[in-house]
Amino acid sequence: MKMLLLSLSIVFFVSVPPDTIYASSSEIAILFSGEELGALQPCGCYEGQLGGISRRDAFIDLLKKQKNQVFPASLGDLTKGSGRQDEIKMETLCRALGFMGYVLHNLGEKDIEMSPRVLSFLSQSQNMEFLSTNVSIKAPFPVKINQSVVKESLDPDNGVKIAFLGILSKSFLEHHMNEYVTISEPVKALKPFVKQLKNKVNLIVLLSHAPMEESREIAKSFPEIGLIITGHNIEEPKDAITYVHNTPLVSPGMGGRFIGIAKYGVNKKTIERKSVEVVPLDNSYPESQEMVSLLREYQNILKEEGLLNKTPQAPLPNGLAYTGSFACSVCHKMIYDHWYKTTHGTAYNTLVDDGHQYDPECIQCHTTGYGEISGFLNDEKYQNLIHVGCESCHGPGNKHRENVNDDYGSTDEATCLKCHDSEHSPTFQFNEYWKRIAHPKVPMKKYPQTIESQ
Amino acid sequence: MMRIIAVHLVIIQTVLVSSLYYSAFASDGVKDENIGMEETTDKPKIVFEKQTHDFGKIYIGEIVEYGFKFKNQGTSELIVNNVKSSCGCTAALASKSHLLKDETGEIKVKFNPGRYVGKVSKSVTVNSNDPKNSSVKLTIAGEVIEEVSVKPKQINFGIIRKGDSCARSIEVKTIPELKIDIKKAESPNPYISIKKEKTDDRSMHRFLVTLANYDYIGKLSGIIFVYTSSSKQERLDVPFYGEIIGDITFYPETVSFGKVTKDREINKTVIVNFVNKDVKIEKIEIDPSVIDYTVSELNATSKKIDVILGKNSSIGKITGSLKIYTNSSIQPIIQIPIRGEVKG
Numbered sequence: 001m002k003m004l005l006l007s008l009s010i011v012f013f014v015s016v017p018p019d020t021i022y023a024s025s026s027e028i029a030i031l032f033s034g035e036e037l038g039a040l041q042p043c044g045c046y047e048g049q050l051g052g053i054s055r056r057d058a059f060i061d062l063l064k065k066q067k068n069q070v071f072p073a074s075l076g077d078l079t080k081g082s083g084r085q086d087e088i089k090m091e092t093l094c095r096a097l098g099f100m101g102y103v104l105h106n107l108g109e110k111d112i113e114m115s116p117r118v119l120s121f122l123s124q125s126q127n128m129e130f131l132s133t134n135v136s137i138k139a140p141f142p143v144k145i146n147q148s149v150v151k152e153s154l155d156p157d158n159g160v161k162i163a164f165l166g167i168l169s170k171s172f173l174e175h176h177m178n179e180y181v182t183i184s185e186p187v188k189a190l191k192p193f194v195k196q197l198k199n200k201v202n203l204i205v206l207l208s209h210a211p212m213e214e215s216r217e218i219a220k221s222f223p224e225i226g227l228i229i230t231g232h233n234i235e236e237p238k239d240a241i242t243y244v245h246n247t248p249l250v251s252p253g254m255g256g257r258f259i260g261i262a263k264y265g266v267n268k269k270t271i272e273r274k275s276v277e278v279v280p281l282d283n284s285y286p287e288s289q290e291m292v293s294l295l296r297e298y299q300n301i302l303k304e305e306g307l308l309n310k311t312p313q314a315p316l317p318n319g320l321a322y323t324g325s326f327a328c329s330v331c332h333k334m335i336y337d338h339w340y341k342t343t344h345g346t347a348y349n350t351l352v353d354d355g356h357q358y359d360p361e362c363i364q365c366h367t368t369g370y371g372e373i374s375g376f377l378n379d380e381k382y383q384n385l386i387h388v389g390c391e392s393c394h395g396p397g398n399k400h401r402e403n404v405n406d407d408y409g410s411t412d413e414a415t416c417l418k419c420h421d422s423e424h425s426p427t428f429q430f431n432e433y434w435k436r437i438a439h440p441k442v443p444m445k446k447y448p449q450t451i452e453s454q
Numbered sequence: 455m456m457r458i459i460a461v462h463l464v465i466i467q468t469v470l471v472s473s474l475y476y477s478a479f480a481s482d483g484v485k486d487e488n489i490g491m492e493e494t495t496d497k498p499k500i501v502f503e504k505q506t507h508d509f510g511k512i513y514i515g516e517i518v519e520y521g522f523k524f525k526n527q528g529t530s531e532l533i534v535n536n537v538k539s540s541c542g543c544t545a546a547l548a549s550k551s552h553l554l555k556d557e558t559g560e561i562k563v564k565f566n567p568g569r570y571v572g573k574v575s576k577s578v579t580v581n582s583n584d585p586k587n588s589s590v591k592l593t594i595a596g597e598v599i600e601e602v603s604v605k606p607k608q609i610n611f612g613i614i615r616k617g618d619s620c621a622r623s624i625e626v627k628t629i630p631e632l633k634i635d636i637k638k639a640e641s642p643n644p645y646i647s648i649k650k651e652k653t654d655d656r657s658m659h660r661f662l663v664t665l666a667n668y669d670y671i672g673k674l675s676g677i678i679f680v681y682t683s684s685s686k687q688e689r690l691d692v693p694f695y696g697e698i699i700g701d702i703t704f705y706p707e708t709v710s711f712g713k714v715t716k717d718r719e720i721n722k723t724v725i726v727n728f729v730n731k732d733v734k735i736e737k738i739e740i741d742p743s744v745i746d747y748t749v750s751e752l753n754a755t756s757k758k759i760d761v762i763l764g765k766n767s768s769i770g771k772i773t774g775s776l777k778i779y780t781n782s783s784i785q786p787i788i789q790i791p792i793r794g795e796v797k798g
Binding site for chain 1 (some may be wrong): 566704
């Protein structure tokens with residue numbers, strides 16, 4: 001019998017690779033994300049992009065399948081702005097987080113800018129709770145915000161209680177706040193809660209929507225807090241894990257590109273931290289079908305609500321207007337024929353292939369003149385302005401058609417950078433990319449005295 | 455039986471232990487090779503002139519570049535395997551990837567601040583075959599400043615009761631030595647008026663933005679365009695938004711079921727908030743008939759309406775509406791469109 005047990009133990013240890021032993025059943029994991037800033041999924045502009053709710057769901061699912069009890073929490077700032085598209089994004093993200101089993105969402109400065117009507121709806125209709133220990137919203141209708149959230153692990157023998165507190169730094173409020181939003185000093189707000197909770201729970205987790213320095217000060221004031229999830233604008237969260245005494249301060253990074261995981265061992269109703277790490281959500285995680293379906297629904301709402309038509313259009317100076325690339329082809333046929341085969345000449349098709357052609361955020365750099373009067377607005381009436389056309393680089397061309405001269409058409413790297421920015425085209429190198437779209441140098445047929453300038 | 459299991463387990467154990475020994479020997483083999491390398495004196499060595507560079511002030515819209523010079527001070531060929539940037543805003547490129555003894559090269563680091571403003575520090579990691587220093591971190595730093603800055607970046611009018619007006623200020627600041635003019639601030643929205651206010655500071659321009667006479671209940675958004683003489687920031691866009699409310703608010707504005715498969719019951723929630731406590735729901739109508747609803751009380755001022763698409767819905771597009779009749783004089787009927795598609 002002894003032999004059998006020995007054999008079994010050896011087989012177990014040898015056959016399970018160490019990196020797949022995420023946790024035993026007496027382990028719990030606090031997962032954290034934050035500052036999605038509206039990034040629901042990698043936009044697909046280039047390969048190797050991290051993040052997205054689909055991979056995140058797959059990651060959490062993997063942990064759940066390993067019989068870990070997980071407590072996912074969100075640090076704040078689900079969206080970047082407060083327009084209609086941001087509202088739809090926030091709703092989509094709240095539904096996604098609810099589906100993934102998120103315990104709470106701590107309010108960031110971007111979240112409280114969201115329409116209270118939307119916050120009221122989300123706080124009363126979703127599975128996930130809103131948390132803030134120092135923010136209250138007294139709108140003419142209820143916005144339900146919890147000042148603390150306490151969760152208990154399910155294991156009856158090893159049951160532990162975890163309290164979550166959340167704060168928003170006053171340093172992020174750069175301008176006039178709406179009358180119905182009140183924010184108190186974080187330390188002052190935390191004090192009674194920490195005092196009350198420290199002997200009642202096994203672990204206090206603080207979601208500190210604050211700069212790292214401010215969170216460090218909070219950690220010094222409250223050694224009772226066992227884990228601080230924090231940081232703002234931190235692109236490389238893996239390098240940003242610090243400790244104050246024994247309390248880890250860790251950031252989930254920006255844009256939902258990473259997910260944080262703090263693992264705790266639970267034994268006889270006591271809790272012991274095992275590890276804290278931040279994991280990049282790369283393409284090694286599969287797509288979650290539920291999230292893929294939710295993202296499709298998101299795109300469908302953009303289409304149904306006709307958001308493309310609702311984007312404000314900026315006036316163009318000096319009577320300028322867009323004419324469409326086809327109009328250019330009358331005199332510049334060879335260049336037009338060449339352009340049509342470049343990635344600029346097929347840019348709109350890439351959106352159609354991915355079902356993103358109704359997304360105002362994508363359409364801007366895949367059509368001509370979107371967001372400006374006479375520019376692209378929708379595919380029904382503006383077929384002549386689909387793709388990154390001549391006027392995307394050279395400017396609105398109506399005046400050039402009326403009065404042909406050499407003054408029109410010069411372009412430079414700054415024009416490219418409006419779309420080839422760090423977020424969507426990080427490997428952009430002007431000289432290299434220029435070669436891909438450079439026009440053939442041909443004399444013009446109609447005006448032979450002029451040679452095409454790039 | 456126990457004996458058979460034990461024998462099997464011993465066999466499995468033997469196989470696994472053997473494989474462990476094998477892998478240990480295999481790795482020893484690799485180790486031997488490394489030892490071989492250690493013994494020879496031919497090694498590449500990557501040495502940088504400096505590993506940090508401060509650009510100082512960087513104007514927004516500007517792209518800055520710096521070349522980190524390095525030399526192979528080793529005795530065998532240095533191979534730069536890759537150069538990785540810490541973020542998308544930093545592009546880095548090695549002038550050459552293979553360097554012979556005493557050859558020099560350069561890692562060109564280009565930084566595009568995009569819309570980022572403030573102090574910035576980014577890193578680039580150079581990975582090479584230098585056995586002692588296979589990963590070198592280069593750091594660039596600087597402070598991104600705007601020639602023209604606007605505060606706040608967006609205007610939130612918040613919640614405004616129908617008939618009320620609301621004013622907010624924006625401040626546009628320029629760098630005095632650049633002598634930039636603020637030509638004008640305008641919005642095509644007819645309900646927005648913009649008035650320039652006097653300031654003592656010539657580099658500071660303040661505008662009072664007022665929203666008034668807006669007759670509609672619902673969301674309001676738009677952009678204020680600020681035109682300047684700066685070549686880098688000719689136009690600054692300041693989005694504004696707010697919400698005009700009446701006696702009742704509701705969300706969402708459309709009930710969208712999306713594409714659903716037949717035989718699945720789908721439930722969507724609408725929350726109705728009563729801003730005017732005297733207002734009550736008198737009647738609710740819903741169409742098409744395949745859609746049902748239930749009403750429940752959430753609290754003293756909110757009701758929840760569950761809109762249910764039944765299992766027996768026929769395949770095809772769904773278009774209809776949820777009509778809420780009230781005793782409000784300004785919002786007697788609230789009509790919420792319903793959309794969706796049932797697939798087979």
